[in-house]
Amino acid sequence: MDANSFVFPNDPGIAWSIMIVLYPYITGLVAGAFVVSALYHVFHQEVLKPVAKLALVTSLCFCSCATLPLLLHLHHPERALNIMVTPNGTSAMAGFGFIYSLYMLLLVVEVWLVFRPTIVERANSRIGAAGLVYRILALGARKMTDGSRQVDDWAIRLLAMAGIPIACILHGYVGFLFGAIKANPWWSTALMPVIFLISAIVSGIAGLIVLYVGMCWRRGVKPDADCVRAMCRYLWVALVVAVSLEMLELGHMAYESGAEWKVLSTLLTEHLAVSYGLIQVVIGSLCPFLLLLIAVRPRLNPRLMTACGGLASLLVLVQVFAMRWNVVVGGQLFSKSYRGFVEYTVPWGGREGIIAAAIVLTLPLLALWLADKLLPLWQDSEPSASLPFETGSRIMSPEPIGAAFAITAETPPAERTQPVQAQLTSPAK
Amino acid sequence: MIQENNDTGGGCGGTCDKSSCACPSDEMTSRRQFLQRASTVTIGAMSLTILPVAMGDGTESQLPMANGKGAPNEGDQLFGFLVDSDKCIGAGKCMTACRTENDVPEGSHRTWVERYVHFKDGTLQVDTVPETGFAGSGLPIIDPELVDRSFFVPKLCNQCEDAPCNQVCPVHASFTSPQGVELVDPDRCIGCGYCVQACPYGARFINPETNNADKCTWCYHRVMRNEKPACVEACPVDARVFGRLDDPNSEISKRIAKIPTDVLKEHLGTHPKTRYAGICGEVK
Numbered sequence: 017m018d019a020n021s022f023v024f025p026n027d028p029g030i031a032w033s034i035m036i037v038l039y040p041y042i043t044g045l046v047a048g049a050f051v052v053s054a055l056y057h058v059f060h061q062e063v064l065k066p067v068a069k070l071a072l073v074t075s076l077c078f079c080s081c082a083t084l085p086l087l088l089h090l091h092h093p094e095r096a097l098n099i100m101v102t103p104n105g106t107s108a109m110a111g112f113g114f115i116y117s118l119y120m121l122l123l124v125v126e127v128w129l130v131f132r133p134t135i136v137e138r139a140n141s142r143i144g145a146a147g148l149v150y151r152i153l154a155l156g157a158r159k160m161t162d163g164s165r166q167v168d169d170w171a172i173r174l175l176a177m178a179g180i181p182i183a184c185i186l187h188g189y190v191g192f193l194f195g196a197i198k199a200n201p202w203w204s205t206a207l208m209p210v211i212f213l214i215s216a217i218v219s220g221i222a223g224l225i226v227l228y229v230g231m232c233w234r235r236g237v238k239p240d241a242d243c244v245r246a247m248c249r250y251l252w253v254a255l256v257v258a259v260s261l262e263m264l265e266l267g268h269m270a271y272e273s274g275a276e277w278k279v280l281s282t283l284l285t286e287h288l289a290v291s292y293g294l295i296q297v298v299i300g301s302l303c304p305f306l307l308l309l310i311a312v313r314p315r316l317n318p319r320l321m322t323a324c325g326g327l328a329s330l331l332v333l334v335q336v337f338a339m340r341w342n343v344v345v346g347g348q349l350f351s352k353s354y355r356g357f358v359e360y361t362v363p364w365g366g367r368e369g370i371i372a373a374a375i376v377l378t379l380p381l382l383a384l385w386l387a388d389k390l391l392p393l394w395q396d397s398e399p400s401a402s403l404p405f406e407t408g409s410r411i412m413s414p415e416p417i418g419a420a421f422a423i424t425a426e427t428p429p430a431e432r433t434q435p436v437q438a439q440l441t442s443p444a445k
Numbered sequence: 446m447i448q449e450n451n452d453t454g455g456g457c458g459g460t461c462d463k464s465s466c467a468c469p470s471d472e473m474t475s476r477r478q479f480l481q482r483a484s485t486v487t488i489g490a491m492s493l494t495i496l497p498v499a500m501g502d503g504t505e506s507q508l509p510m511a512n513g514k515g516a517p518n519e520g521d522q523l524f525g526f527l528v529d530s531d532k533c534i535g536a537g538k539c540m541t542a543c544r545t546e547n548d549v550p551e552g553s554h555r556t557w558v559e560r561y562v563h564f565k566d567g568t569l570q571v572d573t574v575p576e577t578g579f580a581g582s583g584l585p586i587i588d589p590e591l592v593d594r595s596f597f598v599p600k601l602c603n604q605c606e607d608a609p610c611n612q613v614c615p616v617h618a619s620f621t622s623p624q625g626v627e628l629v630d631p632d633r634c635i636g637c638g639y640c641v642q643a644c645p646y647g648a649r650f651i652n653p654e655t656n657n658a659d660k661c662t663w664c665y666h667r668v669m670r671n672e673k674p675a676c677v678e679a680c681p682v683d684a685r686v687f688g689r690l691d692d693p694n695s696e697i698s699k700r701i702a703k704i705p706t707d708v709l710k711e712h713l714g715t716h717p718k719t720r721y722a723g724i725c726g727e728v729k
Contacts, residue, residue: 022559022571022572022573024557024646024647025554025557025573025647026553026554026641026647026648026649026650027647028552031638031641031642031651032638032642089637089638090635090636090637091635091636091637091638091651091656091657092634092635092636092656092657093635095616095633095634095635095636096635098616098618098633098635099615099616099635101616102616102617102633103615103616103617104614104615104616104617106611106612106613107612107613107614107615107639108613109613109615109637109639110615110616112615193639196613197609197613197642197643198609198645198713198714199609199642199643199644199645199713200642348642351647352644352645352646352647352729353571353647353729354729355571355729
């Protein structure tokens with residue numbers, strides 16, 4: 017017995033468009049980049065030091081734009097704050113405003129603390145408009161002492177530690193938001209939050225590799241090979257876990273062959289054949305898996321390793337976008353009658369069109385460019401004159417080895433022979 | 446507190462010239478006054494922000510309880526709806542009546558009628574009845590010789606007792622009236638579409654004119670005036686029955702007691718209050 021293609025009359029199109037695809041994509045980059053930053057600040061993965069600041073600032077830049085797709089999607093954006101004024105405790109979406117605000121606040125404070133020595137130094141040394149910007153950013157502080165640096169570093173580590181669960185909640189809840197919809201068999205799975213979370217880490221690491229390699233190329237410097245290789249290794253592990261979970265979920269649905277499997281299998285084989293089968297699985301998962309296997313080989317030429325890792329990361333970013341697309345849009349392509357399918361073509365114009373989506377994706381990169389102009393994202397760009405203020409400002413590990421590493425890594429080779437204690441002494445006293 | 450300080454020699458008791466005295470009692474009074482005023486201003490500002498949203502302008506805008514349900518009052522009526530598929534002839538008058546009564550825009554539906562046709566070759570055709578009915582719609586007529594059996598199923602909001610649309614609404618715009626009717630507060634809805642996704646029955650839509658979530662309300666504005674919903678009144682064959690479930694002598698109570706009825710997608714645990722008679726498992 018077979019039914020023709022019947023769609024409920026209120027299901028002619030989809031309610032959640034490309035903007036709702038972008039939202040988890042952006043928050044995924046936010047959460048993933050923060051995790052990389054935390055690997056350095058909390059778990060002392062020193063090999064990630066070259067990208068630690070970049071990771072944190074990237075997280076902030078993308079987080080600051082994360083609400084844009086939602087505002088563009090809302091039919092009443094002027095009422096957006098209702099989500100915090102009259103939140104419904106039973107709604108997964110109601111927590112968004114509070115989790116996002118908390119995370120944004122944490123990011124702003126942590127970034128400010130990380131760059132405070134530089135901000136204070138430049139507030140004192142720069143004049144004109146630039147000086148005014150740094151004086152505003154300094155919030156009245158005009159000098160840094162060893163004591164204040166120690167308090168800052170303690171706070172940075174505390175915030176980095178607190179940020180890990182908040183970042184996980186921020187993105188895990190996005191997965192929960194979909195997984196809790198029992199009306200939709202494509203979404204309704206307890207694995208959804210975990211899949212979103214792991215793929216967030218995947219996208220964050222991949223995004224950082226692409227940004228780091230790209231920015232090094234633009235600045236005309238060689239990327240730190242050990243750092244890129246380490247990130248490729250993390251990316252490979254996270255990718256394997258993420259894809260395994262995605263396949264596990266799909267395999268479970270297929271093996272169980274519930275009442276809705278018929279419509280889901282048609283969805284996969286006919287409507288998502290390209291975006292799921294080709295782009296997400298083959299191009300976005302299998303190819304990066306092999307490329308990363310090559311990239312993590314210890315004795316590989318650094319240039320080849322960087323090329324393989326960069327290309328794999330680009331493909332992974334495509335994979336994660338395809339995954340978001342296949343979940344968000346794919347879950348709306350079939351009617352709740354489970355008998356028919358609808359079509360979705362992204363318009364070029366309008367609030368939820370391709371151009372608007374491209375702008376939303378470009379804005380965080382613009383913010384990052386601006387941040388790069390304002391703040392020293394790179395270790396080697398630290399002004400040597402301000403070494404007593406800035407050396408070791410981000411780590412301040414209680415272990416002498418960690419502190420020594422932080423200082424020596426930031427210190428020009430000629431000064432590395434000087435005693436550590438001598439460098440820690442501030443001339444401002 | 447000020448007197449105690451004076452007794453312990455902590456201050457001058459306010460007898461000195463205040464401009465030249467920095468006595469602790471004055472400092473304490475000043476600090477206390479400052480804190481009191483700051484608290485008053487803060488609470489006042491918060492109230493000004495929250496209260497207008499919370500109180501709204503009328504009955505539908507009252508802040509519902511945390512579970513999304515309005516506080517039931519003693520003597521509240523409990524409404525129910527029965528769809529009798531055996532009686533429906535697919536006239537389509539219910540759809541027109543609903544659209545007119547509730548200003549439903551073209552392309553959106555608070556109610557619709559599905560047609561199920563089982564052919565002798567084992568295939569099933571499902572489609573929707575045009576608002577004009579099949580007669581005069583210009584649609585091709587199915588040869589009765591090819592058909593085993595066919596029936597119509599009017600669809601509308603199922604007014605679930607455990608409504609997923611209410612559960613997921615992030616701003617309390619979706620709520621349950623004391624009479625058990627699921628409603629949408631048009632002044633609070635942000636148009637996120639989460640309720641549209643959560644409804645398993647496709648009963649919700651974003652109204653393109655108001656940009657709010659919209660759905661069948663069993664014509665709440667009519668039934669509270671002791672009138673029938675527009676679709677019930679328009680149905681020529683009594684295929685739609687609306688009434689009070691808490692009244693054993695009401696027509697709906699009597700019919701539900703006599704004939705077997707079912708609900709849609711029962712496995713989802715939404716506990717719909719709209720019941721269906723004469724349907725089979727293929728109706729979803």
